[in-house]
Amino acid sequence: MPELPEVETTVRGLERVLKGRRIARIEARRADLRRALPHDLGQRLTGATVTALGRRAKYGRIDTDRGDSLIFHLGMSGRWRIDPAEIEKHDHFLIETDDGHVLALNDPRRFGSLDLVVTAGIDNWPAFAALGPEPFDIGPAELQRRLKGRKAAIKLLLLDQRIIAGLGNIYVCEALFRARINPRRAGGSVSLRRLGRLVPSIHAVLAEAIAAGGSSLRDFASPDGELGYFSKSFDVYDREGQPCRGKCGGTVRRIVQGGRSTFYCPKCQR
């Protein structure tokens, strides 16, 4: 499922096709994804020129010269397809550029969202205002401050977008493994020394995934119009029962926290 690296990769792919182009036409093939689309979406986007693209946490944004930003979230199964051979059942939203490219937002499970917000007030847009800092903008001391006094498991707190924004289940599991921290440990009790391992682990795991073009399970394709799925093998994620890749001789375990799977090595992660 798309997490920060996949969104970053998607934004970079879209940038190549969209930046500086005029939007010739849009087509909303459903009136709603996760939320209802604005009724004036078409008139605000059609004829506008794309000035910039960017990412905030797991959201991508497409800015236009009319002062609007189209914000997308890929949810569980969203991806953009570039110049698809044909429009498919789950292509919910289309953008056509003045130079003839077609972008299709495909999202079978429709956990994703599309919003059009005024760029000038974007930081106050409720979904953005609630977000914590970007992972690359946070250091151990700041993370410690944000975890202070919290008794919930570190795994769950790292998934909380208000504390740190952009991490999902896969990269949280991977970062905790690299930092040798038990996912069940109370967030507020993780020492500064350990956070000094965790923060660089988060940075590294995200940077590697971005460099690799975004990891993939089943639902993500890089936006190149091809089915060029990149698949990465993780240290712990989805490796229940398999040997730990460390030298400890342990076995990767799966537990459930907050209703979702956590994978970790009980021997290395304390």
Add this chain to the structure above:
DNA sequence: AGATATTCCTGGAGGC
């Protein structure tokens, strides 16, 4: 504050 449950949704996997 925290733990847990529910909702949205569909495709893929596994059982029979």
Add this chain to the structure above:
DNA sequence: TGCCTCCAGGAATATC
């Protein structure tokens, strides 16, 4: 082969 059930999860929301 086909039919059934279960499961995956990001974010918002509700309940205890």
